[in-house]
Amino acid sequence: MNIKDNLKEYEQKGYLNKDFRFFHISDKEELDIPYHYHDFHKLILILDGNVKYMIEGREYELLPFDFVLVNRFYIHRPVVSSDGGTYDRIILYLSHSFLESNGLLDAFNISAEKDSHVARFSANISAELLDMLKLIEDDMAKESSEYAGELTTRLDVLKMLIAFNKACISEERAFGAEARYNRRVIELIEYITDNLGSDLSIDLLADKFYMSRYHMMRTFKKETGYSIHRYISEKRILKARDLIISGMPTTAACIESGFKDYSSFSRAFKNQLGILPSDVKI
Numbered sequence: 001m002n003i004k005d006n007l008k009e010y011e012q013k014g015y016l017n018k019d020f021r022f023f024h025i026s027d028k029e030e031l032d033i034p035y036h037y038h039d040f041h042k043l044i045l046i047l048d049g050n051v052k053y054m055i056e057g058r059e060y061e062l063l064p065f066d067f068v069l070v071n072r073f074y075i076h077r078p079v080v081s082s083d084g085g086t087y088d089r090i091i092l093y094l095s096h097s098f099l100e101s102n103g104l105l106d107a108f109n110i111s112a113e114k115d116s117h118v119a120r121f122s123a124n125i126s127a128e129l130l131d132m133l134k135l136i137e138d139d140m141a142k143e144s145s146e147y148a149g150e151l152t153t154r155l156d157v158l159k160m161l162i163a164f165n166k167a168c169i170s171e172e173r174a175f176g177a178e179a180r181y182n183r184r185v186i187e188l189i190e191y192i193t194d195n196l197g198s199d200l201s202i203d204l205l206a207d208k209f210y211m212s213r214y215h216m217m218r219t220f221k222k223e224t225g226y227s228i229h230r231y232i233s234e235k236r237i238l239k240a241r242d243l244i245i246s247g248m249p250t251t252a253a254c255i256e257s258g259f260k261d262y263s264s265f266s267r268a269f270k271n272q273l274g275i276l277p278s279d280v281k282i
Contacts, residue, residue, distance in 0.1 A: 016040040019098035020157055023091040024137055030082040035075050035225030037234070041094045041108050042070040043164070045133060049087030052079040055117045057186050057223050058179035065126040066177065067119040067164070069111040072096055073238050075226060090133050092157070104161045107168040111175065115186075118177035125167050132160040184209060185223040188216070192232055196239050197258045200232050232258075237272045240265070241280060250277040 016039060035054070044053075046066045053060045053068050055076040062068065070076050080087050099105045111117055121129070136156050143149035168174055188209060192200060205228065206213045220228050240257035244250055251262060254277070259265035269277050 016093050016095050019095050019154075021091075021093040022136055022140060022153075022157070023093075024089075025091065026086050026088045027080070028086050031078065031080045031087065033077050035077045037073050037075050037238075038070070038093070039072055040096060041072050041099060042068075043092040043094060043107075044068040044070070045090040045130065047088040047090065048085070049089070050081035050083050050085055051087055053077075053117070054079060054225070057189050058115070058117065058181045060118050060177060060179050062118065063120070065120070065130070067121075067129075069108055069117050069119060071108050071112055071117075073235070074117075075224060075231070077225065090137075094161075099161070102158060102161075104158075104165055106165045110168050114175045116175035116177065116179070118179075119168055119171075119174045120177055121167055121171055121174055125171070129160065129164060129167070132156065132163060136160060182219060182223050184211065184216075185220055188220060188228075189224070189231075192228075192235065196232070196236050197256050200258065202228065233268055234272060237269055240269065240277065241273065244277060244280045245282055247282060250280075253277065 044067065046062045046064055046068065048064055049062075051062050053062060053076065055068075055070060056074050060066075060068070096105075099108070107119070111119070136153060139146075139149070139153040139156050143153055146152065188205065191205075191208070202213055202217065206216050209216065211219075217228055220226070220231070224231065226234075236257040236259065240253040240259075243253040243256055248256070254262050254265040257265070259268070266277055269275075
């Protein structure tokens with residue numbers, strides 16, 4: 001299986017069974033990637049190409065050497081222009097437990113706190129980080145032939161992530177990239193995220209945000225690619241799964257996540273994640 005097939009497989013699954021994955025991808029053909037989310041964090045360095053990134057209702061016009069941070073469970077998609085150019089990027093898939101156990105979640109936490117998903121650094125910092133990513137690519141090319149090849153790659157990934165987190169913490173303007181967004185949709189997303197365990201009926205949301213049902217649903221779908229119902233359901237399932245993993249009984253997780261009965265919760269859980277709530281490994 002070539003690297004593009006690997007990338008497509010992971011994009012479709014939304015899961016990562018290792019601590020990290022590294023890809024350097026160049027595409028000349030037009031890409032049509034639907035809205036999706038992942039079970040892991042994703043870091044992308046844009047090297048070339050006319051590309052926008054849509055993340056949780058925000059749209060970013062990207063430049064070379066922009067770093068895109070996509071937190072796990074965030075709904076997103078790239079939009080690549082068909083201008084005949086090359087879309088060139090380096091991608092790191094990073095498991096939450098890997099980042100958490102090594103104390104390297106700061107960059108993604110800052111991104112979430114600032115509601116900004118693109119980091120731009122000075123030329124010297126960008127060049128340093130690019131060199132570190134190229135070193136990882138070199139490591140991977142000779143893993144099987146070098147002594148402790150996989151360990152060398154792991155160490156260089158950790159070094160790069162340390163440097164990246166330091167840059168995100170120290171560079172005050174790193175997350176200053178402007179995004180186009182619909183303020184009402186962002187407010188809706190924030191309210192839904194903060195109230196997953198409460199009533200989130202269409203009528204309640206329409207009344208709260210002084211919008212007609214039709215206009216609210218149409219605008220939300222246009223800006224996020226998801227219907228409100230699907231967005232709420234998927235976010236509730238992901239919250240429930242995290243609660244179960246943390247040790248909460250499945251029935252309690254069902255209630256805490258906003259489901260009214262266990263049968264509908266169990267059915268939605270199986271449809272979305274492919275397993276029953278009782279099958280989640282703690």
